Amino acid sequence: MINIYSIPKKIGKIEIKNRFVRSATGERLASEDGRVTDELVQFYKVLAEGGVGLIITGVTYVHANGKGIPNQLAIDRDELIPSLRKLTDVVHQYGEKCKIAIQLHHSGRQSMVLENPPAPSAVFEPTFNVMPREMTIKDIENTIEAFAESARRAKEAGFDAIQLHAAHGYLLSEFLSPYTNKRTDEYGGSLENRFRIIEEIYKETVNSIGKNFPIFVKMNVDDFLEGGLKLDESIRIAEKFSKLGFAAIETSSCMWEVISRTKKELGWHPSFNPEARTDIDSKEKEAYHLPYAKEIKKVIKIPLILVGGIRSLDLIEKILNEKNADFIGLCRPLIREPDLPNKWLKGTGKITYECISCNGCTASLLSGSVRCSQKKID
Ligand SMILES: Cc1cc2nc3c(=O)[nH]c(=O)nc-3n(C[C@H](O)[C@H](O)[C@H](O)COP(=O)(O)O)c2cc1C
Ligand code: SF4
Known part of the structure; x- marks a missing residue:
């Protein structure tokens, strides 16, 4: 049966076989020096077999001074290319026409493993208890190069696309946000200046690997912090991404500092991992970024990937039919049921979903590696 979510659609030059995207999910299944392990390969095999059209890997660091968590996947050096190829090979072999993008990441002031990491400005981070150091112009130039070089490695390792992580309060999100970017040089102040580092990464990357390789971006629609990024500016940022040549935008929100806020301030309960809201137990609480998206x-002319609490198939159909998004991003539902896209696409099994949005998987990630705490292990 043809359903709207089963219709292929292009992002840039690549065709995605259906509208389901596995949103980036940190796994902590790499070796301590960032190499792909057999466990990680198996994890991606299961995901690819589950029917999702596009997989976006978890946070992958582009430079050692941007490492965020232990056992994080790395792409900061050429010697890792053969190891990364194991991931693209397994996805292309086991997921029929499944595509894979790698999420390029620099943790900025939100690092669990670095004491004095680089950030746009020295603004204390209370959740990670980190005092970052303000980046020099040389640091910024090195970071631009690190992203562009990582993009080249991604292409050489067989990835179909890259996604710049410019959301959730990590380095690029920190540059965009007036809350964390207090610079007075050409990389701070006006929106144009706060956007500059991303623009330079984009141009450097296109110079190195050409215009045809799709570059996606994940951005915040709102930081949910007083003095942070709000929708009026995020609309202008999205327009800039679209005009510059990015292939797709994924809309998300929050910095980790948001967990110190209250429900009264926000209208919803922040959890430990605020971009992944808990207790999505009614349709009203689903798709919480939809009004922003x-x-x-x-204002954009490129596909939009909507993520955040999307759970019900009828809501997915409505979002796609009303053209409020082009793709549906799923994170926790695929931790719980990696084959959920197949269940939905083939109409077999339950037409519902099992994830209860409790964030037990975040607790698992922070204490070891990602897994669904609600799922019984056979
Ligand atoms: C355990 C866990 C790990 C995550 N890791 C990442 C990540 O590496 N990169 C990223 O952009 N978002 C990450 N996220 C956020 C998700 O991609 C997604 O934006 C969020 O969970 C909301 O979508 P959902 O309701 O479908 O889970 C993570 C979320 C969870 C729960
Ligand atoms: S622990 Fe399992 S049920 Fe709970 S949010 Fe994560 S994936 Fe969903």
Whole structure:
């Protein structure tokens, strides 16, 4: 049966076989020096077999001074290319026409493993208890090069695309946000200046690997912090991404500092991992970035991936039919049921979903590696 979510659609030059995207999910299944392990390969095999159209890997660091968590996947050196190829090979072999993008990441002031990491400005981070150091112009130039070089490695390792992580309060999100970017040089102040590092990464990357390799971006629609990024500016940022030549935008929100806020301030309970809201137990609480994405959709000419609490198939159909998003991003539902896309696409099994949005998987990630705490191990 043809359903809207089963219809292929292109992002840039690549065709995605259906509208389901596995949103980036940190796994902590790499070796301590960032290499792909057999466990990680097996993890991606299961995901690819589950029917999702596009997989975006978890956070992958582009430079050792941007490492965020132990056992994080790395792409900061050429010697890792053969190891990364194991991931692209397994996805292309076991997921029929499944595509894979790698999420390029620098943790900035939100690092669990570095004491004095680089950030746009020296603004204390209370969740990670980190005092970052303000980056020099040389640091910024090195970071731009690190992203562009990582993009080249991604292409050489067989990835179909890359995604710049510019959301959730990590380095690129910190540059965009007036809350964390207090610089007075050409990389701070006006929105144009706060956007500059990403623009330079984009141009450097295109110079090195050409225009045809799709570059996606994940961005915040709102930081949910007083003095942070709000929708009026995120709309302008999205428009800039679209005009510059990015292939797709994924809309998310929050910095980790948000967990110190209250429900009264926010209207919803922040959890430990605020971009992944808990207790999505009614349709009203689902798709919590939809109102923001609708506004962003009006100004962009590239596909929009909507993520955040999307759970019900009828809601997915409605979002796609009303053209409020082009793709549906799923993180926790695929930790719980990696074959959920197949269940939905083939109409077999339950037409519902099992994830209860409790964030037990985040606790597992922080204490070891990602897994669904609700799922019984056979
Ligand atoms: C355990 C866990 C790990 C995550 N890791 C990443 C990540 O590496 N990169 C990223 O952009 N978002 C990450 N996220 C956020 C998800 O991609 C997604 O934006 C969020 O969970 C909301 O979507 P969902 O309701 O479908 O889970 C993570 C979320 C969880 C729960
Ligand atoms: S622990 Fe399992 S049920 Fe709970 S949010 Fe994570 S994937 Fe969903």
